[in-house]
Amino acid sequence: MESEVNGILVAAHELKAPLSLLRQLAFSMDLASDQKDLKRIQNQMVGVSDRALRQVQDLTKIARLDDGLFEMEPVSVRAVCDEVTEELRYLFRFNHRNLDIDYRNRARLVVANRELLYSVVYNFCLNAMNYSSEETRSELTLQDKNGCVRLDVRDFGPALPMDVWKSLKKGWIEKPTSIAMRPGSSGLGLYIASKFSQYMNANVGAVRHRDGTSFFVELPVSKQASLF
């Protein structure tokens, strides 16, 4: 019960930020300098709403994981990464961050659930953007590794706290932390990514660097990959 209440508190705290921002953006519409500025504010409101809604949808998916409703199928990991990076391109540019993409994998198809994999990549990339300094880059890399495709998203931000790193070494994060794991975050996105990876039998983890963190997920290659 205690962890359930804690989880609700963390989710509530995480959603408070986009709701507060939406409220301020709505007030800003009255102060827009011209039509172009007004359009920009509207776009920002849509983007903030989309991200908050995605988080709500992901939380409801977590509640449905036990029902096993998410079918595993051959998924093109590059296509998923392309879609995620396209969706987040505006946000990275707005915050003066770069996301470098490096596809080195030969195997294209992995066994996963497309929706869940999308959320994993999305949360890793968003996390990297949030914890990179302005004018710095994050890196998304795909490579083959022992019958898997390994996806790494590396940031150059503050070091990952030891307890979260240890938790990820076990294969998943048991619960989001109520105290910010890195400034401004409850780690809810990483919790979502780790739960979805666990469901897909994918190996998830983090590598601590002296100048940042890489989060990775290793997805088994689909046997259908040999057809391509």
Next chain:
Amino acid sequence: MIYIIDDDKMMADCIVREVAAVYDDEVRVFTNGVEAISALDNGVPELIFLDILLDGPDGFTFLNEISSYSDTEQIPVVVVSSLNLADAELSDYGVVKVLDKSMMVPADIKKCVEKYIDERRS
């Protein structure tokens, strides 16, 4: 000059718009406290709007830093945060007002600019 320190650029932009509606002088935005501290060498602002949860050192570190220097200790600081903080808790740091991000309206920002800039100039 007014400083706005917030790691959320969109939120900072909102505050800039609200400040610019009543303030004609320069407004500078920083996404972390370290850059803001460095910038103090080139001029001391009349007022600072400060978020607490920042990338790198948090807002309290920034407050400690500015309250320790003679030329910055008197700068009025308005904390803009989603944390539940009381004005009285932070008054020792030179914080003159705490605004709750989830509840504030543009008039709150306007009032702060008018009140604390006027006080400082008089």
